[in-house]
Amino acid sequence: MDSLTQIVLGASVGEAVLGRKAGNKAMLYGAIAGTIPDFDVFASHFTDTVTALAIHRGFTHSILFSILFAPVFGWLVSRYETYKNFKGWSWLFFWAFLTHPILDAHTTWGTQLFWPLDLRLAFKTIFVIDPIYTLPFLVFLILVLFQKRTSKQRRLYNTLGLTISTIYLGLTFLLKGLAFTKFENALQNQNITFKQIDTRPSPLNTVLWSANIETKKEYLLANYSFFDTQSITFDAYPKHHDLLGDLANNDTVKRMIAISEGWYTIIKKDGDLYYNDLRFGLLSLEPGSQAFVFQYKIEVDDFGRVTFIEQAKDKRDAKKLMTDLWLRAKGN
Template sequence: MDPLTQASMGAAAAAWVCRKPETRHALLLGAIAGAAPDLDVLIRSDLDPLLSLEYHRHFTHALWLAPVIGLIVAALFKALFFWKHWPYHRLALFAVVGAATHGLIDACTSYGTLLYWPISTHRESWDIISIVDPIFTIPLVLLTIIAFAFRRPYFAQVAVGLCLLYLSLGIYQRSQAVGFAQALADSRGHRPEELTVRPSFANIVLWRIVYRFEGRYYVDAVRVMPLSEPQFFHGRSVEVFSENSAAAMIPSSTVLADDVVRFRFFSQGYLYRAPNEPDVVGDLRYAMYPDSIMPLWGIRLDPSKPDAHVSFEHFRDPSQRAFKRLWLMIQGQAVAPLD
């Protein structure tokens, strides 16, 4: 998730293991250690646009590394600042607990996190919350600030409880959306080879459905609310950009072919040719609208330059019209189908 959420969650978690006089030290150390794994964004290259994608949420997010990160953060603060009268084992406890939250919260999203590296390179994604969700983040931040200001860890502890309740609601919402998605595929006479349901931007009400059947991805959206009937938004289908599709287009054992393999791993296999952009291979997991087949990002291929890296491009629509349509869908109002 975003750095503010990660820092606040690390701080709030540290409040569970601190005493009242330690509150500010615990929150500060927990926040820094909770955000520290995202320093992997510094791993980048102007020559290789996919390097940052490849290493974000990689080894720094592994569960086994969280204690190491916490111990380092605690040691740095013990050595560099004025906390020499505080026992190292207490500082380390706050930092380790804070760091341990990072990978777990990221795994709750659909981006993919290498929690089990190096034992496994599986990109864990539980798909129960959006990468950015203000309903999750705002109470967490406010209660953590109050805990720091008044030296009352209780408020940060309440924040953790609220976050766990919200994640539990996300699990329930996802289960409802999955049930709808399976029924939708059955109604079309499809037996999906793979099916995924992911929250749309900044909410757990509106869900993006993507399933694969006979060489095509089918993209739709559903709005689910407790005690209410699901509301369906009809989408479109696109052809899968498979390994065979790539082999027919790109020479093997080239930089370009390797980049496609790397992008396939990053996108968990959900690749397709973007509409109206035949040289762009998009990541179908994400779109501005949950019923859209226009990707948020993708790689542009140039088969005439097989030994050159791909370019990584974004296709966001930050216009007021775009957010208005998304907001109407979240509210459950009818919207015009996309072209």
Template sequence: MVIKASLLPAIFLLVYGHTLSANKLDSLTHMALGACLGEITAGKRLGKAALLMGAVAGNLPDLDVLAALWLRPAANLLAHRGFTHSFTGIALVTMLLAFMMNKWHQRNMQYRHWVWFIGSQLLLHIVIDACNAYGTGWWEPFNHTRVSFNLLFVADPLFAIAPFIATLILLVKHGSYLRRKPIAAVALSCCLLYVVQAIVCKAVINTRFNRQLSTIPGNTVQRYFTTPSPFNTWLWYVVAETGSGYYTGYMSVFDGKAGMPLHYFPRNNQLLRGVRDTTELRHLLRFSKGYYTIVPVENYFVFNDLRFGQAGGWYDAAAPFSFHYYIQSPEGNMMVLQRGRFAGWSWPVLRSLWQRIRGT
């Protein structure tokens, strides 16, 4: 069976997308990064155990997902990537775990070695998380501002592939630390280079989008943001806020010089007058950073957070937003992010994504 080269990216995205059903690949990415970093920081002293311990340590901040067992969905949105993803939180956890590991597992590792091993894992985790749109509470509990650099989609195969391959090689490869360390170092270097090229792509998109903002009627843009579309850093979702709503669109770094059409969504703030002011609603407003629309559906309202893009928005400008929250029906908001972010993927959708990435 011969597969056309042009279909290979779509095949890779399809396989990759289907493994993402519960945001599992985000955890797998952290595990692979943690394993590679563990090899570099402790492989000499721990051997292959550094891979396993690094993979575990690389995911520790995400234990905050357990808060979903007792918190309401809106509150859980802010609890996730909150204190456990702050510099204060990782400092406390690092010192505590380093003390415990130094007491129970003294094999060639002193306290300072454990501090370096655990601290570097946790720091890498919160830096990577800050690269996507969700927002990370670096400054908790002293400041509730959440950091979002909007450089990577939450699961990007091109970012993750190098540490995955390196981890598999390191698991089966025998030899001295000096022969194993370069494999992990190359994998992490590839990730760093990928982030650098994402910064370059974002700069290109921002420059083009800034030029196009002057064409918006009334030139009333108050602020804007750009963030990658699923699984790549070449097609970007762009949003410009005006006084009453938002202009959204998708721009590829391979597009021609002509500006892309933008679609307008009214904020519909007036609809909130009919909604009781609740802690849940205040959580949603804070979580969205003010990028939201309210849409009436049957006998209730839907809160859309624009930061997470649209489900297939690159081929349907009026596509629904990935993050949608039923204000008067909180029991229907379980897995609120995953249900929209990874819903509806199919061959036609992936082909349209690949075609749009290639530019117009």
């Protein structure tokens, strides 16, 4: 999830664990702890694109990280804070560290919660930024700040924030299931034979859902809003995996395919190959658009080493997409 959401969650968890004893300091350190797992993004400055993608939401988003580093941070804080309880601070950091990847596991990218096992949990039930999840949570957290440390109202507001956000998170599984059924029924009604379906919410909401459908030679992309009155339409994107040629046996390419969970297409443009990660969809709702959120140019040096270069995104596409998504969410 976005940084603001993780700060709010971390602060609320800090309050729940240690608020009565440490007051607003518990919220402060909970907020800090809620951002620490995302420090793995700095790996992109020191390594290649594929390795950075593999590292992201890996070790720092694992149970093991929470177990190992919670006591370290707990000890550091207990050394200079007025409240000296090492165990209390350690528990605060543990739960703030752990709830971060648990929340991230609900997004499309997912997390390696059980690192070092090569297993990425990605429930794909909520977009990385969702105001319906974050804003009510934030409001209750602000109300907490204005209450005395031992106030019953303080605990009530924090509990309400945690409860409402968690109920909404649970509701997204139901919404995902309903959307999946709609896509599946549409495919059957249109006599489309498919191998698998992958669904996810569109940006900033859980009303409009997107789907990737794999067939033998192509992928189908589609959108569905709970306010739709017309049939679902599917746009076809040829896989063109054969364009990789011998590169398909390259270790870097194999890693990239594994990261994308096999959801990718290859296009050839001006003699160059481009890798499109389908998991995050397009920056456009126009049929046949090639404006993928994550597109990489494949470069091969004289020594046969492969590099993936992420292509820059056009800000105008993103702005237009927000308007188009709002209109599309209201139904077709």
